[in-house]
Amino acid sequence: MAIDQVLKAESVAIVGASKVETKRGFQAIRTLLDEKYEGRIFPVNPKEKNILGLKCYAKVSDIEEPVDMALITTPAKTLPSVLNDCGKKGVQGAVIIAGGFGEIGVEGKLLEQEVVKVARKNNIRLIGPNTSGMMNLTMNMNLVGLREAPKGDIGLLSQSGNMALTLITEAKLKSLNGFSYYIGVGNEADINFHEYLEFFQDDPNTRAILMYVEGMRDGRKFLQQAYKTTLQKPIVLLKSGRSATGKRSAGSHTGAMAGMSEVARSAFKRAGILVIENSDELYPVAETVARQPVIKNNRVAVLADGGGHATIAADLLTDLGVTIPELTPKTRESLRKILPSAAAVRNPVDVAGGTDADPTIFADCADILLKDANVGGLLIVGLFGGYGIRFAESLALMEEDAAHRMGKMVAKRNKPIVVHSLYSSAKPHSLHLLRYYGITVYDSLDVACKCIGSLAERGEYLKGYHAKTNFVFDWEARAKTEGREIIRKARAEGRNVLLEHEAKALLRLHGGESAGDRLARTEEEAAAIFQSIGGPVAMKIVSPDILHKSDAKGVQLNINSEAAVREAFTRILENGRVYSPDADIRGVLISPMADKGVEVIIGTKIDDQFGPVIMYGLGGILVEIMKDVAFRVLPISPNSAKTMIEETKSAPILDGVRGQPSADKRALKNTLLICSELIESYPDIQEMDLNPVIVHERGVSIVDARIILKPPSVKADAPT
């Protein structure tokens, strides 16, 4: 059911309405009245007749008129009966304030499940529980109790009431923008993050979406939706709970599976989300991307009236990956004409006192800089807004003139200007004017840099948008009959593990390059296989009961004569029997020794929040000790496979170092894509481990492969 009617409810019942001023059931009604909610309000409390001049009902089903939504402020245990009563009345949605659900442990989780069941039965969608409430500021529906929240075009989703309070307060104090909606997502028991995203995507009053997240119930669906939403509207997100203590804190807070892993970060970025690490930057970035044009070429000019700020800004922008381009000779010449000789007219531009007597020169410089095709956006740092305060009032009027001109420039050139001003908190009129035009102004240099950097990041995302990174599996579409048969056979034998030759056969079916391994069941077969290979071979024991072949002394390498192969065959079987007397030993896998090359590891697993993910890294100590790995949520596109390889720090090794030839990156990329295809084709697969894969000058060899299947019970509901 669409959640539109819930979020735009035209009538609200307040269950647990009260006359006691400190109670939530009183404050909610008072706030709705004070803020002039456009809909109808129905207090519900069997003990009262009237509250704040409104008729009070004993129960929701007693209300004579239609009720769209209920704000339920009564304790957790009352929820099932209240919801049943709401259902009787045809209420479509409820905001559940009470805590005491999933966040407090097993007992709470059970109650939460029951509440959701009752709600579904009654066709009621739930916001929360354990939420501070919600606001629809476009119709003055404020169910939070926090008053005079500034209206604007940012949609706010938060899993912390205090973070929402922080952001709303910040908006009120430091900007001219504000919020279209605030939704306290709470425990996400029913309505999930992705449904709110979908709502905001279509909402004409929302231009940017701001999210504070501790944990997500369904990360996969969130990514699928975010990928669509960010094409139209920016999403700015901070996810806390990175650290062990942070996770513990988040767990006792929202009851959700928390943790900002590398997987999450890379997935969010691929979905076009602007990921924020520093909470001071959260609102400013949202405000900036809601209002300003994006930067189309990742190039920013810095205009300063002092060297220190320019130097720090250059460092910060460089850290953010933004280019600070050389200016064209024409631009430099134009600047030179209006600035004193001490000025620096390279980028960063330092006016060196050139604006002291006439701050309208800021606008002249901005005009010159934004005309330069090399410049995609402008960051002004320093004292603009303070000339009137520091020197003479007449300068304030010049600053206002400059503000008007710069405001129009942004619209005309469709390039953004972000301003850092030391005088922001003094609230001079010139800065108010800038904000009126949508130019964002901050008193923190770090924050201003992050804001202009985010416009560049969003510009780069939109420019490099890959339609294939949609996080959607086409389950089983490319599965092969022989592949299904391999899995069926293992299942039939009651196995959750494919044998090495089965795993390799499955990979080969989809184009995976593993040198022709063959299974020898007898010494004679082993000798024959060796003769047909005609060179040194590797021999490995095959048994569903022996997973760690080396531990069982079941591996021998570089065997290079028939006699040695025969001897090795016998010894491997013996070793296997010693290691595990009851093991079902199927024989010995014989393969040619792989040529030299670069060893890499590829693995897949199922992440609790995002479903199937893939990991890649160079083998040995680079993965084990240096943790130099790349993660992606599956499925991956060719472009993702390429960037995965490139983003590991050890990637240059593939290009050949210390006299080694370069490795075949195309074949490696292809192997990553084959893994992605396998996961998509066979939902039975729980986990794959290709270790090592040797990347040769031409082609790769999958030297060892392990595939683990889901327990049969899980399989059924895996595809989502």
Place this chain on the structure above:
Amino acid sequence: MAIDQVLKAESVAIVGASKVETKRGFQAIRTLLDEKYEGRIFPVNPKEKNILGLKCYAKVSDIEEPVDMALITTPAKTLPSVLNDCGKKGVQGAVIIAGGFGEIGVEGKLLEQEVVKVARKNNIRLIGPNTSGMMNLTMNMNLVGLREAPKGDIGLLSQSGNMALTLITEAKLKSLNGFSYYIGVGNEADINFHEYLEFFQDDPNTRAILMYVEGMRDGRKFLQQAYKTTLQKPIVLLKSGRSATGKRSAGSHTGAMAGMSEVARSAFKRAGILVIENSDELYPVAETVARQPVIKNNRVAVLADGGGHATIAADLLTDLGVTIPELTPKTRESLRKILPSAAAVRNPVDVAGGTDADPTIFADCADILLKDANVGGLLIVGLFGGYGIRFAESLALMEEDAAHRMGKMVAKRNKPIVVHSLYSSAKPHSLHLLRYYGITVYDSLDVACKCIGSLAERGEYLKGYHAKTNFVFDWEARAKTEGREIIRKARAEGRNVLLEHEAKALLRLHGGESAGDRLARTEEEAAAIFQSIGGPVAMKIVSPDILHKSDAKGVQLNINSEAAVREAFTRILENGRVYSPDADIRGVLISPMADKGVEVIIGTKIDDQFGPVIMYGLGGILVEIMKDVAFRVLPISPNSAKTMIEETKSAPILDGVRGQPSADKRALKNTLLICSELIESYPDIQEMDLNPVIVHERGVSIVDARIILKPPSVKADAPT
């Protein structure tokens, strides 16, 4: 000459005094008068008789009374004559405002050198040039023109006038503290950073030193002084100019060698300096460490009135390396008694509404937490200060009560409290009270975390203080006659490079373990050496004219018979002659093949800002591709050698991975110390390169060693 009299001048001449209101020479006098400077003011301008009611002199030497210092606002080219005139008068110091010196290129550098020469001749110490000025707020001497700077106990050193303005404005708006001095260090032409540090160390009005640095003239002396100063007073420093563009910007700004390298960062930290990356944190950290007790056990409790803030704080503190310890059962029980059942009484503590009706419970919680021996400091995050604003005025009075109690707690327990309050900018009286007691309050959660983290960092530094890390060389103290002789011989031959066997001999003299290499000059000698070694050997050509031995095919490994040694000897000499027909070939160095082990690289060089530094890393791709290296300014203590080894990401490899035995870290540490000793013993050495050193299960082998000497001209003034 001591700079005390300059910084505490009791009389100031204003050279370039003016009646024009926009001129610096007018503003300076007006500010001194307005701010009630405690000393005498003498305007100097040949064209005026009186300025602002003060008698104006034609030149400084005309002034009848003593003049301690001159503020010179006239252009760069006037400086030599002005300084000569000041010298005549016996002026002890000058602040030079003008730019146009080292920061504008070669011509400016020459003028700067001339000005310094003139000043030295006249016994005048210089602040600047290219500075915004200086202030001694303890005697109302304000030579900057920025008015009403807040007085306090922070000494400010800045290479950017705008950053100083930023910090002063921030102090005024957001704290109760301020500055004892501000010194615009400018181009550091005469007085260097370390001299200012020395002054602040002894200054009773200064409790913390705040520095904004773009580049340093003498990093070594700065470290030597900082190491002493930080034992008594904290230094908080931000160094910009990390990025290429940042360096360019800094270069055109201060004319200094800029760049925040890894060397600088690790050296600053070793000297006990609190290094700041984010300019928003600069003043807050200085303010906090100026006033609050340090944390002695790196353990912080977090007290929150909302889950979101607690989660973010836990993440940030973890990133900063601070421990968020479990609370004792007794502490938890005490908290449980005064908080509602929904509260989290693990660390972070979340009061979960428990303070809504009575914010004095914050003080109760703080008292319980600070009593816990596991807790070294307290961070309060969220809404404290806003209860009176949000709910009822009576709560404001309770908050004030809590503030008084917490303020006294800090003094009583000698443990700090830092407060994050969303309501900081609303300036409630309770937060003013906290600040009065020295408890620091910030509206940014990130900043508050950094502040409490800095108290922990300083506590850990003082606890782990190593008297040997003083950055001072005891030049030549441990030099050996034979060592000097090796260098003398090379010099006598006109060489700047030691031959491999000379370098190894020098290392051996100081305990370096390189397996007995011996030089064979004839085939017979080679055969004899092989016989005496009695196992496989490595053979390398020895020639001052062939530095890249492999390129000359001058290296052969694993030679294991007398015949092969004879043949290799002949071939190596032939290859050498082919490679470089005129080369002076001294013979072939023969050494036993080194046992297996972990390959590492050790190098030393001379850094432009800090002098001799040492680099260490694991060999091969780990250094070349992964850039996994550690740097230290020399000399190093045993503790530094140990932490260098430990801080590389690849360090676990030394403990043995993939079935390899562990490597002898003690012998490796010893080798690093020997390199340090060599640099200290022989100031002739410019650069050392030990590559590779093989670290065995027991002992190390220095397989190859290269030592380059300074050009003879440089040698003389090397030791500092």
